[in-house]
Amino acid sequence: MKQSIKSNIRKRKIQRPLWKKLAIGLLVPLLALGLWYSVSLANYYLQAHLTERFPQHVQEIYFILFALLYSGLVLVLSFSLWLWWKVIFDEKFTWWKPASLLVVWLPVFPVFYLVKQEARQIIPKSPQVISHRALNGPSAVENSLEAFQISSKSKFDYIEIDIWETADLEYVVFHDPNLSGWTRLHYRPHDLPLSTLTNISLTDQEGHTAHIAGFDQILEEAEKSGQKLLIDFKTSELDSPQIVENFLGKYQQRLEQGQHQLQTADQEFMKRVLSHSPKFETVLIMNSILEEQFPGLTGFSVPLSDLTPELHDYIKASKKFLYVWTVNDEAGVTQADDLAVDGIISDFPGKTQDQLNHTLVYSKYKDYYHKQLENLLIFPSLK
Numbered sequence: 013m014k015q016s017i018k019s020n021i022r023k024r025k026i027q028r029p030l031w032k033k034l035a036i037g038l039l040v041p042l043l044a045l046g047l048w049y050s051v052s053l054a055n056y057y058l059q060a061h062l063t064e065r066f067p068q069h070v071q072e073i074y075f076i077l078f079a080l081l082y083s084g085l086v087l088v089l090s091f092s093l094w095l096w097w098k099v100i101f102d103e104k105f106t107w108w109k110p111a112s113l114l115v116v117w118l119p120v121f122p123v124f125y126l127v128k129q130e131a132r133q134i135i136p137k138s139p140q141v142i143s144h145r146a147l148n149g150p151s152a153v154e155n156s157l158e159a160f161q162i163s164s165k166s167k168f169d170y171i172e173i174d175i176w177e178t179a180d181l182e183y184v185v186f187h188d189p190n191l192s193g194w195t196r197l198h199y200r201p202h203d204l205p206l207s208t209l210t211n212i213s214l215t216d217q218e219g220h221t222a223h224i225a226g227f228d229q230i231l232e233e234a235e236k237s238g239q240k241l242l243i244d245f246k247t248s249e250l251d252s253p254q255i256v257e258n259f260l261g262k263y264q265q266r267l268e269q270g271q272h273q274l275q276t277a278d279q280e281f282m283k284r285v286l287s288h289s290p291k292f293e294t295v296l297i298m299n300s301i302l303e304e305q306f307p308g309l310t311g312f313s314v315p316l317s318d319l320t321p322e323l324h325d326y327i328k329a330s331k332k333f334l335y336v337w338t339v340n341d342e343a344g345v346t347q348a349d350d351l352a353v354d355g356i357i358s359d360f361p362g363k364t365q366d367q368l369n370h371t372l373v374y375s376k377y378k379d380y381y382h383k384q385l386e387n388l389l390i391f392p393s394l395k
């Protein structure tokens with residue numbers, strides 16, 4: 013029996029001269045490493061073509077390439093260790109045997125899976141897309157129920173609407189402080205009750221017509237469709253003394269449940285809102301560094317044209333989110349995305365979303381893959 017075992021061991025042995033051991037032990041791993049290096053580098057250039065060819069799978073392509081980069085390196089290392097074992101102990105290269113395949117490939121699969129999962133945690137984030145005045149291009153009258161219904165079908169992150177208090181202490185969805193810009197009526201929203209306002213028809217420059225919407229109408233539609241709102245509360249000297257208490261008393265629970273946001277340019281109004289400690293997020297419209305703090309405030313909304321480097325740094329240092337408005341062209345979207353804003357408010361949110369998805373996302377994922385190459389410190393600068 014012992015004789016047979018020794019005979020089998022000798023069959024697996026192969027006498028190699030030292031120079032051959034050194035040549036195999038050095039050259040083969042270097043060739044394997046070179047192959048991994050070349051493939052990883054080629055993937056950097058291949059990534060753009062793959063994402064262009066398969067636009068619906070941009071993230072998954074990045075996850076796979078990310079995982080292949082590191083699992084491929086592990087494969088080279090496990091193969092090299094297996095090879096060196098065979099060389100040191102003068103064994104034959106039985107790479108096709110199950111035991112050899114298991115030793116070489118076993119570490120690769122968990123690394124591929126774990127690294128792919130890690131990639132999902134650090135994916136690049138695009139700004140949220142917010143429909144300005146419920147618009148999605150010139151398809152309906154701004155702030156109207158029809159405009160909201162059209163925009164909500166696209167499932168934007170938020171739909172922004174403007175509201176005023178009415179004469180009977182209800183709330184109407186309208187932007188301007190006076191109706192005269194839309195009708196021959198020289199009334200302000202505060203001058204008329206809600207029932208009268210919602211019977212008034214508006215016509216925009218494109219010829220679309222719609223009745224003024226009540227806030228309850230829009231909120232009910234939002235709740236039906238699961239659409240989140242960014243509610244821009246307009247204020248004036250005509251507001252009732254208890255406007256904040258009345259509004260929050262009527263809507264706070266629904267706004268919290270729907271994860272809606274409340275926005276205003278009125279700092280005193282915002283202070284009163286924050287004093288009630290609402291759970292929904294609050295956004296202050298501003299265009300310069302504030303002289304005082306707003307504890308509990310969660311975000312700022314700034315015209316993109318007014319967003320100076322100093323103001324941008326101030327907002328980022330405050331750790332509050334940043335929305336920019338009104339961004340209606342490709343250059344503005346690119347600028348906003350480069351500034352790493354948290355949301356883009358646009359009259360053309362559909363086009364904005366397309367640009368973020370089909371142009372900027374590609375370059376972001378390519379940049380993220382490039383960062384992984386840079387982290388390994390052996391790849392050339394590719395930019």
